Amino acid sequence: MADKITPRATDYSQWYIDIVLNAKLADYSPVKGSMVIRPRGYAIWERIQAEMDRRFKETGHENAYFPLLIPMSFLQKEADHVKGFKPELAVVTHAGGEELEEPYCIRPTSETIIWAMYKNWIQSWRDLPLLYNQWANVMRWEKRTRLFLRTSEFLWQEGHTAHETQKEAEEEALRMVEVYRDVVERHLCVPVLMGMKSEAEKFAGAVHTLSIEAMMQDKKALQAGTSHYLGQNFAKAFDVQFQNREGKLEHVYATSWGTSTRLVGAVIMTHSDDKGLVLPPSLAVDQVVIVPILRNDSKVAVIAHAEGLLATLKAAGVRARLDSDDSQSPGWKFAEWEMRGVPVRVEVGPKDMAAGHVMFARRDTGEKFTVPAGEIGTKAVEVLEAIQKNLFERAKKFRDDNTHVITNYDDMKAFFGLAGEDAAGTANAKGGFADALWCGDAVCETRLKAETKATIRCLPHDRQEGIHGSCALCGAPARHRAVFARAY
Amino acid sequence: MADKITPRATDYSQWYIDIVLNAKLADYSPVKGSMVIRPRGYAIWERIQAEMDRRFKETGHENAYFPLLIPMSFLQKEADHVKGFKPELAVVTHAGGEELEEPYCIRPTSETIIWAMYKNWIQSWRDLPLLYNQWANVMRWEKRTRLFLRTSEFLWQEGHTAHETQKEAEEEALRMVEVYRDVVERHLCVPVLMGMKSEAEKFAGAVHTLSIEAMMQDKKALQAGTSHYLGQNFAKAFDVQFQNREGKLEHVYATSWGTSTRLVGAVIMTHSDDKGLVLPPSLAVDQVVIVPILRNDSKVAVIAHAEGLLATLKAAGVRARLDSDDSQSPGWKFAEWEMRGVPVRVEVGPKDMAAGHVMFARRDTGEKFTVPAGEIGTKAVEVLEAIQKNLFERAKKFRDDNTHVITNYDDMKAFFGLAGEDAAGTANAKGGFADALWCGDAVCETRLKAETKATIRCLPHDRQEGIHGSCALCGAPARHRAVFARAY
Numbered sequence: 001m002a003d004k005i006t007p008r009a010t011d012y013s014q015w016y017i018d019i020v021l022n023a024k025l026a027d028y029s030p031v032k033g034s035m036v037i038r039p040r041g042y043a044i045w046e047r048i049q050a051e052m053d054r055r056f057k058e059t060g061h062e063n064a065y066f067p068l069l070i071p072m073s074f075l076q077k078e079a080d081h082v083k084g085f086k087p088e089l090a091v092v093t094h095a096g097g098e099e100l101e102e103p104y105c106i107r108p109t110s111e112t113i114i115w116a117m118y119k120n121w122i123q124s125w126r127d128l129p130l131l132y133n134q135w136a137n138v139m140r141w142e143k144r145t146r147l148f149l150r151t152s153e154f155l156w157q158e159g160h161t162a163h164e165t166q167k168e169a170e171e172e173a174l175r176m177v178e179v180y181r182d183v184v185e186r187h188l189c190v191p192v193l194m195g196m197k198s199e200a201e202k203f204a205g206a207v208h209t210l211s212i213e214a215m216m217q218d219k220k221a222l223q224a225g226t227s228h229y230l231g232q233n234f235a236k237a238f239d240v241q242f243q244n245r246e247g248k249l250e251h252v253y254a255t256s257w258g259t260s261t262r263l264v265g266a267v268i269m270t271h272s273d274d275k276g277l278v279l280p281p282s283l284a285v286d287q288v289v290i291v292p293i294l295r296n297d298s299k300v301a302v303i304a305h306a307e308g309l310l311a312t313l314k315a316a317g318v319r320a321r322l323d324s325d326d327s328q329s330p331g332w333k334f335a336e337w338e339m340r341g342v343p344v345r346v347e348v349g350p351k352d353m354a355a356g357h358v359m360f361a362r363r364d365t366g367e368k369f370t371v372p373a374g375e376i377g378t379k380a381v382e383v384l385e386a387i388q389k390n391l392f393e394r395a396k397k398f399r400d401d402n403t404h405v406i407t408n409y410d411d412m413k414a415f416f417g418l419a420g421e422d423a424a425g426t427a428n429a430k431g432g433f434a435d436a437l438w439c440g441d442a443v444c445e446t447r448l449k450a451e452t453k454a455t456i457r458c459l460p461h462d463r464q465e466g467i468h469g470s471c472a473l474c475g476a477p478a479r480h481r482a483v484f485a486r487a488y
Numbered sequence: 489m490a491d492k493i494t495p496r497a498t499d500y501s502q503w504y505i506d507i508v509l510n511a512k513l514a515d516y517s518p519v520k521g522s523m524v525i526r527p528r529g530y531a532i533w534e535r536i537q538a539e540m541d542r543r544f545k546e547t548g549h550e551n552a553y554f555p556l557l558i559p560m561s562f563l564q565k566e567a568d569h570v571k572g573f574k575p576e577l578a579v580v581t582h583a584g585g586e587e588l589e590e591p592y593c594i595r596p597t598s599e600t601i602i603w604a605m606y607k608n609w610i611q612s613w614r615d616l617p618l619l620y621n622q623w624a625n626v627m628r629w630e631k632r633t634r635l636f637l638r639t640s641e642f643l644w645q646e647g648h649t650a651h652e653t654q655k656e657a658e659e660e661a662l663r664m665v666e667v668y669r670d671v672v673e674r675h676l677c678v679p680v681l682m683g684m685k686s687e688a689e690k691f692a693g694a695v696h697t698l699s700i701e702a703m704m705q706d707k708k709a710l711q712a713g714t715s716h717y718l719g720q721n722f723a724k725a726f727d728v729q730f731q732n733r734e735g736k737l738e739h740v741y742a743t744s745w746g747t748s749t750r751l752v753g754a755v756i757m758t759h760s761d762d763k764g765l766v767l768p769p770s771l772a773v774d775q776v777v778i779v780p781i782l783r784n785d786s787k788v789a790v791i792a793h794a795e796g797l798l799a800t801l802k803a804a805g806v807r808a809r810l811d812s813d814d815s816q817s818p819g820w821k822f823a824e825w826e827m828r829g830v831p832v833r834v835e836v837g838p839k840d841m842a843a844g845h846v847m848f849a850r851r852d853t854g855e856k857f858t859v860p861a862g863e864i865g866t867k868a869v870e871v872l873e874a875i876q877k878n879l880f881e882r883a884k885k886f887r888d889d890n891t892h893v894i895t896n897y898d899d900m901k902a903f904f905g906l907a908g909e910d911a912a913g914t915a916n917a918k919g920g921f922a923d924a925l926w927c928g929d930a931v932c933e934t935r936l937k938a939e940t941k942a943t944i945r946c947l948p949h950d951r952q953e954g955i956h957g958s959c960a961l962c963g964a965p966a967r968h969r970a971v972f973a974r975a976y
Binding site for chain 1: 526557
């Protein structure tokens with residue numbers, strides 16, 4: 001039985017947790033900072049995984065698997081990398097009943113162990129490119145966690161590619177962030193901005209980082225995927241050289257890119273409402289649930305009829321199920337299936353049966369309408385497509401409505417509120433995306449972050465031409481257009 | 489370029505390693521006891537995974553994900569379990585820059601963390617059964633490792649189910665070992681014996697263990713999957729009780745079952761030969777490779793023709809590729825594709841083109857025969873099916889030829905040779921499966937193991953009726969028919 005879900009307007013954070021726990025997507029675990037992904041949550045991840053994996057293979061990538069443990073000395077080899085990750089490491093000091101000579105850390109990301117292997121596998125330009133991806137668990141010890149969005153252990157994929165030239169590697173980094181954008185927008189129905197990170201926000205060890213950024217319903221940003229151009233940093237750290245086409249030794253150019261179970265959190269936070277989970281049809285295990293209205297005198301006939309409808313839906317390629325449990329009332333079941341996020345509910349009772357129709361209820365809009373029983377298959381397909389489209393459009397409108405051009409520092413502070421205020425605690429909070437010109441100086445960025453908690457989410461890729469004007473933070477000539485926001 | 493592969497008759501262990509390394513299935517890593525699974529090896533695992541996962545879902549199971557780390561105190565709660573696994577644990581003592589109050593171990597298997605969660609999720613018989621599976625990495629610190637077959641970290645799936653009754657749980661354990669048998673025999677073409685483990689060989693914490701056991705080409709046994717009936721052991725250790733249909737509190741009945749990347753090793757060892765890898769068509773990324781015979785005057789025409797053949801093969805549902813690289817000779821390429829284990833090679837040159845046929849070469853038997861070019865699709869499907877069948881039959885014949893009924897201890901010692909002799913070092917070694925009656929006493933089992941290294945692999949499920957006669961080890965009245973072998 002579903003507990004009450006805290007309304008978004010009351011406490012947005014609690015609303016999110018209530019949905020995750022009540023819809024049985026995940027649970028807290030006895031291991032500090034680690035979560036358990038329950039079957040209904042894991043099924044969402046499996047669908048995201050399947051689509052990502054298909055797209056990676058389509059773009060020429062192969063899956064491989066590298067060790068969970070990384071010798072501590074490997075982390076030290078790339079100076080920025082170790083600085084970025086050292087505070088978050090979990091360390092194995094004992095194994096097989098003995099103290100280890102050199103401790104291992106549990107991978108926070110796998111660049112170092114992978115580049116140690118690439119050294120053995122790459123000799124000539126003929127060995128390039130290496131286009132590898134790994135599906136794995138990683139661990140970054142977090143003090144403050146939130147189910148799916150930030151946990152010490154999480155599941156992800158990490159692509160690690162090696163190339164002959166800077167140009168090829170930069171194209172790869174861009175290609176993969178575009179794959180992310182496309183999957184996240186079309187499959188997860190989450191609109192994103194894609195662009196370069198500022199120096200302060202880039203990956204520890206990258207030359208530059210591209211990211212996709214979504215807006216949640218409390219107007220905060222959520223980083224949904226990153227793709228890094230690593231230059232020759234890791235090749236130099238691990239001495240990976242190849243004989244180029246001119247016969248000269250050169251260090252290899254690299255990328256890495258990742259998305260994680262955080263995407264499940266992004267989907268939940270973007271679409272759900274005060275009744276519970278709302279899922280895009282593409283990610284729903286059950287796209288349609290048939291709830292028959294059972295009365296003693298007509299129960300057998302109605303269930304038989306509903307079974308026929310179920311078969312028609314399945315034949316139409318719809319993932320459908322029938323809830324013929326009669327220990328619960330239809331009203332209870334309606335609420336339960338709404339809470340679980342099934343996109344379409346089909347109601348059918350003796351009167352509907354006699355009239356030759358069924359009742360459709362859309363989870364996204366709440367609309368209800370009758371459909372001739374004979375058209376249930378085609379109509380379901382049509383409505384599911386409409387829901388998939390509507391969820392994206394609705395989220396995009398919300399983001400656009402909450403994106404404002406800001407031109408000076410006072411407006412910026414007024415827009416975000418000060419760091420001390422709990423401006424992001426409810427759905428009625430201040431803030432959103434501030435679209436503003438920026439001089440490129442980290443000093444401006446740091447000052448704004450200290451005062452308002454807002455950071456540069458990215459420099460949107462398609463907004464960097466013809467920059468004129470002055471930095472919204474300091475008034476100096478602008479070099480970039482940036483999107484600022486408070487973020488998860 | 490392929491290095492030479494050591495023949496099986498010379499050094500079976502080295503032959504196996506040569507194949508794994510030369511076919512680029514896996515590599516050694518800088519992490520003690522851990523391997524890297526390279527793309528060609530991982531692709532085999534992905535196909536095994538996909539088939540297993542499909543079968544698990546078909547039998548009503550759902551996937552979930554539990555934490556990598558387990559509090560050390562949890563391991564202690566089931567006495568046999570901790571005794572079995574403690575010597576192999578990797579222990580995390582520090583995280584986030586601090587020493588942990590309680591150390592965590594990296595999961596060697598997940599019963600304890602899962603049953604700690606089940607306690608929260610199970611109250612009534614209405615919550616049962618829970619039929620969960622997890623795809624994950626686990627770690628058991630091993631002193632002596634072998635690529636795929638025994639590594640400190642490995643990938644696996646572990647099913648963990650909870651039931652109302654002993655009967656249901658025992659049926660589940662049997663159902664899942666039968667799923668394993670079916671997938672391993674039909675998909676991997678590896679014949680197995682299924683049966684109960686002896687007390688000495690069962691899982692630490694189980695009431696009983698069922699396993700499937702294969703025979704490798706050196707006549708040693710390989711355990712390829714296990715399914716455990718856990719009784720109420722873990723439910724008692726973690727205090728997981730449910731209200732049964734009579735309204736009384738009772739401890740839950742459990743099973744767990746697992747298969748791992750070891751199966752990739754089983755496939756390699758069972759089918760391969762001195763030329764390299766041999767793969768069942770069901771597991772091969774490339775089922776057919778077309779190698780065109782390229783001469784300067786006809787190259788363009790032959791490649792165009794071969795591209796047409798490739799399209800026909802793909803249209804017939806065959807995973808095919810064309811190797812039109814002309815920097816290597818056809819002979820070199822033949823050897824290379826044989827080493828990589830592609831089931832069918834199609835050769836086509838200008839003469840074949842003129843004659844309207846192609847040449848087929850079967851990887852399993854080495855047979856070569858011409859096929860009319862117009863029939864390439866249907867013929868490829870037919871030959872791939874024949875190879876799938878032949879690999880299983882061939883392996884089964886080998887196992888049956890090397891299985892002998894043994895009735896007394898002297899014959900047993902002669903069959904296996906003494907433990908000091910390197911009886912299992914080559915393909916010409918002594919031994920195999922000894923099919924023998926057994927009294928059921930662990931003393932007999934221990935003595936044989938000490939003297940010959942042979943252990944009871946299982947008590948074959950279909951050979952336990954009408955047992956008459958005396959134990960082949962001690963002469964006492966027999967209670968079981970057992971299969972003894974040296975094992976990996």
